[in-house]
Amino acid sequence: MIPVSIRGLVVAASLLAAPAVLAQDITVNLVNEPSTLDPHQQWNPDSYYVYRNIFDNVVTRDDAGEIMPQIASDWTQLSDTEMVLKIRDDVTFHDGTPLTAEDVVFSVQRITNPDFGSPQLGQFNQITGASVSGDHQVTLTTDGAYPVLLAQLVKLSVVPKHVVEEVGDEAFNANPIGSGPYKFDSWNRGVEVTLSRNADYWGDAGPFEMAAFKAVPDASTRVANLRAGAADLIVSLDSDIARQLDGQAGVQVLTAPTERVAFMGINTIRPPFDDPQVRHAATMAIDREGIVQGILAGGEITADQMATPAHFGFVEGAEPIVYDPEEARRIVEETGAGKTPMQFATSPVYDQRIVQAIQQMLNDVGFDVEISMTDMSTYLQAARAPEKADRPFLSFGRWSCACQDVDGVQFPLLHSSSSWSRVEDSGLDALLETARASLDEGTRLDAYGEAQKIVHDNAYILPLYQAVALYGATEKLDWTPTANESLFLNRMNWSE
């Protein structure tokens, strides 16, 4: 009897000890499972949180946001339209084959091939050619000078040509082979994706033997998993949920300002908003501090320009946008702008607390704004209507180009040729074009400085705030989340 109970104790003790042994592993709770693990297909966060650990990108950004070498160890701009990349020669894919310049060229050609139909095509369609131009050397050609190229290459994952060609797209997505710090292990559909450390990684693979990414759609459940020790890192918290974690033993809330700018779009073509005064009144009516502090309260930062400090082209010391409801009321009264009923077009995807607050604030100063809620598809159809005048009077959005360059925000939102824009200003167009087509950083910065003045003086759009990303993690995890909302496992550590 006694030996049995001793054995029982040993078993019990080993069971209790088990979590400590497994501390080498990390469990991450995502919202949904990845849509694809093929890095050239979907790029929603739940997908790239995972596949950015399986694949290396051409270049990367360090925690401070600086562009750093990854697969390309060095790069030179040969001419306005040509960039030469030096490819590392010590990188192997998980199947043991060395990564070559051919693979880089293949990756560029694959993602830019319209027949492949990558949703990311729009980020890379300025690349017109890629060729092997020497040992471990690739030359990229762009359609005109393209200063954002390097910033886009941060997201271009290198896939193995021989594998993709052999197994085809569907099988590659089900069983991805990359060169990154983690190897793909298994994908239990709807449940989890598991990765294991790539012992042969050319760089630092990080401290975890294994990583599991689980789909947990409900935020409260993610928090419960974290508190119960069933998860080490959880994503997508809102400020209410994050507050529940504050002060709990063993857990921490991690916050990172993102490159996402929230804004109120104004149709500057449609009366009464064709009058700059009226647009100013609309911007003066909005208490952005109140929205950030009172509604969001997650550490968001009010923005005075359509850019964040994480963007190239951010204008230091841009003139602040004033909040002056009295003055706004006076203008609305004087111009009679309140007589035109206006629709605030939106869809359930957007944070309705903010939409309603904005509507209220506008109506408080005398505008006649009603919310027009439609499904996302109808909303987008209106927002991108062929005629600018048919695009919504007012809208709320949160824009990210995932490129940390002002070009990716302001060109689509403000240049008259864009299908999102509700602005016609040839002066502004010229500045945005200059900044888009020049490789000289000084010229670009100057152009964005000028553009910012024009946008501010004409109240073409109302920047609201810089969004933040909130994560929950066990206290033991040492990690600095960054503006580009990536989860690089090899940049995390256990703090013990």
Add this chain to the structure above:
Amino acid sequence: MSVFLLQRLGQALVAIFGVMTLVFFIQRLTGDPTYLLVPETATQADIEAMRRTLGLDQPLVVQYANYLWDMLRFDFGTSYVQNVPVIDIIASRLPYTLQLAAGALFVAFVIGLPVGLALALWREKTAAKLLMGVVLGAQSMPTFWSGILMIMVFGVWLGWLPPSGSGSFAHMIMPSIALGLLSMATYARIARSALLDEMSKDYVRSARARGVGTGRLVRKHLIRNSLIPVISISALEISQLLAGAVIVETVFAWPGLGQLTVQSVQSRDFVVVQGIVLLGALVTISVNLLADILYSVVDPRIRKGGRA
């Protein structure tokens, strides 16, 4: 029997066709999905190209005919977002939904029927009133709340059960209870009223007069005779459970069809949503068909056309 069956089968087919048509046209009413599928940076030309690829540039009638033809060949299409055949996606989730439905049904039956019986037999006693209160309480608790409560108590504070997820029997317990509690209350109340109904009938009185004891009466006659409404409710409950328990699956991170539905709606993966809706309709219709057949087995009057 066979005429009755054929009749029911014909009705089921008409219903399925109706659902397919409805799904198709309602989906078209929600607008053009192309805008949702192209990236923000897409030009008008890209949008046109995508529309052609998806076949959305064709006249509605042609699209409808193509759709029916695909359905006839059981081709549910390929997910817009995941690039995987819809049938594979649904097949990967179905086992989880079946597991959870079975667990919930077990909880509902094993607790619900005896509770209903007790409610009927003790209907005058305080215990029955208390029990009824508990049943009503269980039915009224919203799952997103009772589910989280269970997770906090058993998963976080006590640490007895895994707080969420799937993979073991322990994972199944909380979601099954959360989902089963709702149906449990329904079963208890239906069983109670059906039993009470039967107990007031003449044959029961004469049986009692002949000296048949309560236990025997319940076992031999009452339970069997009060099963008809329980079966009809089961048909409804099962089809509901199989269509996916959206909230329970979401709260417990249970990878069934309900969660897939939410995920697909959020990512605007219309082809998948359409597949799930069709599957749900198929299940509902077939379960009802099955219930019709079961009625006729349990109650010969229906089979013989007396009440059909």
